[in-house]
Amino acid sequence: MKKQEFDRRDFLKTAVVGGAAAAGGTAAIATPEVAQAEQPAAAAEAAAPAGYAFLNLDEAAFVEALVDHMIPADEISPKGTDLGVNIYIDRALAGAWGKGERLYMQGPWKLGSPSQGYQLPLTPAQLYRAGIAATNAHCRKAYGKPFDRIADAQRQEVLIGLSTGKITFDNGPPVRVFWTTLYQTVIEGMYSDPIYGGNRNKAGWAIIGFPGIIAVHRDHVAQYRGKPFPSKPVGIADMS
Amino acid sequence: MTTKLKEVDVVIVGLGWTGGILAKELTETGLKVVALERGSPRSSENDYSLPNIRDELRYVVRHDLMQNTARDTITVRNNPQQDSLPMRRLGSFLPGEVVGGSGVHWSGHTWRWTDMEFKVRSNYEERYGKKFIPDDMTIQDWGISYAELEPYYDKFEYTAAVSGKAGNIGGQIKDGGNPFEAPRAREYPLPPLTPILASEMFTDAARNAGYHPFPRPSANASQPYTNPDGSKFGGCQYCGYCQRFGCEANAKGSPHMTVIPIAMARPNFELRTNSWVTKVLKDSDGKRVSGVTYTNVLNGEEFEQPATIVLLCAYAINNVHLMLLSGIGAPYDPVAQQGVIGKNYCYQTGAAATLFFDGKFFNPFMNAGGSNATIDDFNSNWAFDRAPLDFVGGYVVAGGFNTPLPIGYRPVPSGTPQWGSEWKRATAKWYQTAMVINASGSVMANRYNCYDLDPTYRNAFGQPLMRMTFDYKVNEHRMGGHAAQTINTIAKSMNPTKLNPASARTDPWTVVPYQSTHNTGGTIMGTNPRDSAVNKYLQSWDCHNLFVVGANVFPHNSAYNPTGPVGALAYWTADAIKNRYLKNPGPLVQA
Numbered sequence: 001m002k003k004q005e006f007d008r009r010d011f012l013k014t015a016v017v018g019g020a021a022a023a024g025g026t027a028a029i030a031t032p033e034v035a036q037a038e039q040p041a042a043a044a045e046a047a048a049p050a051g052y053a054f055l056n057l058d059e060a061a062f063v064e065a066l067v068d069h070m071i072p073a074d075e076i077s078p079k080g081t082d083l084g085v086n087i088y089i090d091r092a093l094a095g096a097w098g099k100g101e102r103l104y105m106q107g108p109w110k111l112g113s114p115s116q117g118y119q120l121p122l123t124p125a126q127l128y129r130a131g132i133a134a135t136n137a138h139c140r141k142a143y144g145k146p147f148d149r150i151a152d153a154q155r156q157e158v159l160i161g162l163s164t165g166k167i168t169f170d171n172g173p174p175v176r177v178f179w180t181t182l183y184q185t186v187i188e189g190m191y192s193d194p195i196y197g198g199n200r201n202k203a204g205w206a207i208i209g210f211p212g213i214i215a216v217h218r219d220h221v222a223q224y225r226g227k228p229f230p231s232k233p234v235g236i237a238d239m240s
Numbered sequence: 241m242t243t244k245l246k247e248v249d250v251v252i253v254g255l256g257w258t259g260g261i262l263a264k265e266l267t268e269t270g271l272k273v274v275a276l277e278r279g280s281p282r283s284s285e286n287d288y289s290l291p292n293i294r295d296e297l298r299y300v301v302r303h304d305l306m307q308n309t310a311r312d313t314i315t316v317r318n319n320p321q322q323d324s325l326p327m328r329r330l331g332s333f334l335p336g337e338v339v340g341g342s343g344v345h346w347s348g349h350t351w352r353w354t355d356m357e358f359k360v361r362s363n364y365e366e367r368y369g370k371k372f373i374p375d376d377m378t379i380q381d382w383g384i385s386y387a388e389l390e391p392y393y394d395k396f397e398y399t400a401a402v403s404g405k406a407g408n409i410g411g412q413i414k415d416g417g418n419p420f421e422a423p424r425a426r427e428y429p430l431p432p433l434t435p436i437l438a439s440e441m442f443t444d445a446a447r448n449a450g451y452h453p454f455p456r457p458s459a460n461a462s463q464p465y466t467n468p469d470g471s472k473f474g475g476c477q478y479c480g481y482c483q484r485f486g487c488e489a490n491a492k493g494s495p496h497m498t499v500i501p502i503a504m505a506r507p508n509f510e511l512r513t514n515s516w517v518t519k520v521l522k523d524s525d526g527k528r529v530s531g532v533t534y535t536n537v538l539n540g541e542e543f544e545q546p547a548t549i550v551l552l553c554a555y556a557i558n559n560v561h562l563m564l565l566s567g568i569g570a571p572y573d574p575v576a577q578q579g580v581i582g583k584n585y586c587y588q589t590g591a592a593a594t595l596f597f598d599g600k601f602f603n604p605f606m607n608a609g610g611s612n613a614t615i616d617d618f619n620s621n622w623a624f625d626r627a628p629l630d631f632v633g634g635y636v637v638a639g640g641f642n643t644p645l646p647i648g649y650r651p652v653p654s655g656t657p658q659w660g661s662e663w664k665r666a667t668a669k670w671y672q673t674a675m676v677i678n679a680s681g682s683v684m685a686n687r688y689n690c691y692d693l694d695p696t697y698r699n700a701f702g703q704p705l706m707r708m709t710f711d712y713k714v715n716e717h718r719m720g721g722h723a724a725q726t727i728n729t730i731a732k733s734m735n736p737t738k739l740n741p742a743s744a745r746t747d748p749w750t751v752v753p754y755q756s757t758h759n760t761g762g763t764i765m766g767t768n769p770r771d772s773a774v775n776k777y778l779q780s781w782d783c784h785n786l787f788v789v790g791a792n793v794f795p796h797n798s799a800y801n802p803t804g805p806v807g808a809l810a811y812w813t814a815d816a817i818k819n820r821y822l823k824n825p826g827p828l829v830q831a
């Protein structure tokens with residue numbers, strides 16, 4: 001995947017300076033995305049810009065690059081951004097979960113042992129923010145550019161470093177915890193119901209032949225025992 | 241300011257399986273019963289209905305029906321040397337927080353625990369000698385027998401629509417059932433569920449290896465059913481959304497569609513939801529309790545509810561917490577080995593293998609909570625000699641599926657990359673063509689595995705959190721090693737294309753990921769107040785009008801899921817209260 005020299009983020013950052021240009025900008029930013037989409041028609045149509053509720057420009061660029069690297073377009077599925085995984089992640093971070101709903105947030109804070117689970121004084125959204133900044137800092141140090149502007153092979157190197165703990169963050173959150181959260185949210189964006197913004201067109205479920213929410217299998221159990229079950233996935237919105 | 245309310249006959253704390261059973265049984269007598277439930281009301285029609293119930297993110301990942309740890313949690317550590325830290329979000333276990341409790345989102349596997357457990361110390365000492373049991377293994381007999389409990393198991397199974405095949409009716413071994421089970425008076429209320437491919441393949445392999453596979457008994461109604469109380473069940477749809485979900489088909493035996501509506505229909509019953517009980521109040525003489533205090537979580541108002549009888553039915557963990565917060569009974573001290581409240585906390589252990597079969601379709605999205613075949617040859621089978629293996633306890637092994645939804649379950653052969661095209665191809669190839677064999681193993685009590693109040697952290701009501709100190713010991717590691725071997729031998733005999741073998745667990749217990757909501761002990765039952773918190777009727781030795789109902793009374797944990805004996809003991813306690821305690825209030829067993 002080629003990265004434009006002058007990408008959407010640069011455009012928006014300059015656009016903020018000259019207020020009038022910003023309005024015209026919205027139309028312009030759609031172009032690189034459409035041009036990039038070597039996808040089947042359905043995916044391209046669904047990939048209309050949806051806007052971000054939490055991610056700032058750097059973070060959006062990071063997440064888009066991340067999900068497109070982890071979920072490349074191939075014969076199995078459209079790429080991560082065409083599945084809406086970036087949108088899923090943004091909405092999850094902006095929403096109650098990202099803000100720490102159900103998380104016990106009283107100190108004192110200690111790192112503890114891995115067997116004691118999550119112990120950071122950060123909501124998931126704060127962790128994401130700190131982790132992206134620390135990963136980008138690492139990328140700048142190692143490659144001179146943030147994650148979204150490095151080459152594919154370098155991105156691969158960074159993700160391996162994060163997932164194995166070979167990369168460590170100075171004064172940042174533990175890499176292990178950041179990576180676990182990052183990975184889990186990517187999976188959620190692929191396989192949760194499309195009402196949450198990811199798994200667009202149920203293309204995540206289609207990867208594995210998961211039928212979605214239709215689940216009246218009383219007669220199917222014997223009928224399809226050992227046989228493929230023909231199904232077109234159905235989601236919550238299809239029945240609402 | 242605490243508002244003191246009018247006294248009632250019975251107050252029930254928590255309205256899940258045990259609270260529901262006791263509410264239904266005790267309102268039959270005409271007593272005025274009030275249930276205080278911290279969660280909100282939910283119903284099958286409104287909440288557990290299509291399409292919204294079929295949402296893995298909401299119910300499995302975000303814990304919609306479960307305890308909110310922002311308000312109350314526990315602190316955890318593996319041993320007394322470690323700093324205990326709060327379990328900041330749920331993971332290893334998922335207690336419920338709605339009307340119906342964990343009984344709404346359980347899977348329904350329903351077992352009868354036998355004298356193997358109830359007489360654990362006597363059995364092992366008699367067969368293997370006193371020295372076979374390690375010094376720090378604080379197992380003890382329960383003070384109850386299988387024969388006493390049999391009619392109550394029967395009652396629970398018929399109430400909850402358990403589907404299964406008997407293996408032993410009145411001493412006669414029956415084909416197709418579990419030959420190692422203790423004698424039952426009659427068949428299960430419903431025939432077993434229709435087997436899925438994975439359970440059929442496991443059944444064949446286990447039988448060829450000389451074991452005795454049978455369909456796991458489960459409260460997933462294999463046919464439409466009306467229970468003896470008149471509660472109506474639909475037939476299970478094998479919907480694949482069982483564990484952690486409410487049942488859309490009304491086919492999963494749950495308190496919110498059986499015992500609770502029956503109690504609710506009676507004028508002498510009142511349910512107060514969003515009512516968080518903070519303390520059980522002791523009478524001035526210390527021999528009785530006088531009621532409870534609770535907070536209405538919708539507006540923060542505090543109430544005192546006086547009652548003649550108090551029943552703690554707040555789940556295994558919360559019951560112990562309430563006992564410690566209320567100062568009833570002597571807290572357990574693992575160093576001096578004195579006191580009883582908090583003693584013998586146990587959990588379960590396990591091992592699992594994934595088998596990949598090129599070209600076979602398992603359709604992992606079609607299954608019931610109990611869609612598996614099981615062998616009990618290494619558990620309730622007393623002929624299985626533990627001496628050469630040097631462990632106490634046992635494990636069951638099963639092949640099948642339970643709620644393998646795609647965020648959580650996408651098996652790939654080990655060595656597959658975690659992302660990228662190759663990973664996607666492997667996911668696409670193996671999601672439907674893999675199956676799992678797993679084992680669930682017992683955990684014996686250990687003097688250092690226990691609960692007490694945490695010195696540092698507090699809940700939303702300003703009360704100390706409960707501290708859990710727990711880890712597996714050598715005994716469990718040995719057993720886990722044997723379980724992994726058994727799994728792998730069976731798995732290899734099935735000739736999978738690829739196998740991710742089971743391995744023995746040797747790491748410490750961790751609060752993530754999910755393991756099971758099978759927490760036991762803390763206020764254990766027994767024959768005397770020196771080494772137990774409650775007598776065989778689950779009645780507090782200290783305060784005779786207080787009963788503590790749930791798996792918290794189990795002196796150790798077996799390989800089986802707990803709700804069979806939890807439900808049976810709730811009926812047994814209800815009987816003791818109705819037929820003996822009400823006539824002559826006082827200790828039902830003389831200390």
Ligand SMILES: Cc1cc2nc3c(=O)[nH]c(=O)nc-3n(C[C@H](O)[C@H](O)[C@H](O)COP(=O)(O)OP(=O)(O)OC[C@H]3O[C@@H](n4cnc5c(N)ncnc54)[C@H](O)[C@@H]3O)c2cc1C
Pocket residue numbers: 253254255256257258259276277278279333334335336337338339340341342343345346347348349350351483484515516517518553554555556558757758789790791801802803804806
């Ligand atoms: C995902 C999952 C799967 C399971 N699968 C199985 C299985 O297959 N087989 C099996 O045997 N068991 C299974 N279990 C366990 C089973 O659900 C429990 O054993 C059973 O529900 C215990 O009944 P109980 O009455 O003790 O607690 P619950 O049914 O949990 O009810 C306790 C109630 O008390 C309320 N409460 C707690 N504290 C307070 C307070 N301070 N004030 C007021 N109310 C309070 C809670 O909100 C809850 O409603 C499973 C559990 C889970 C979570």
Ligand code: SF4
Pocket residue numbers: 459460461475476477478479480481482483485486487488489490491492607608609
């Ligand atoms: S598997 Fe059966 S019992 Fe379980 S939720 Fe689905 S329909 Fe209900």
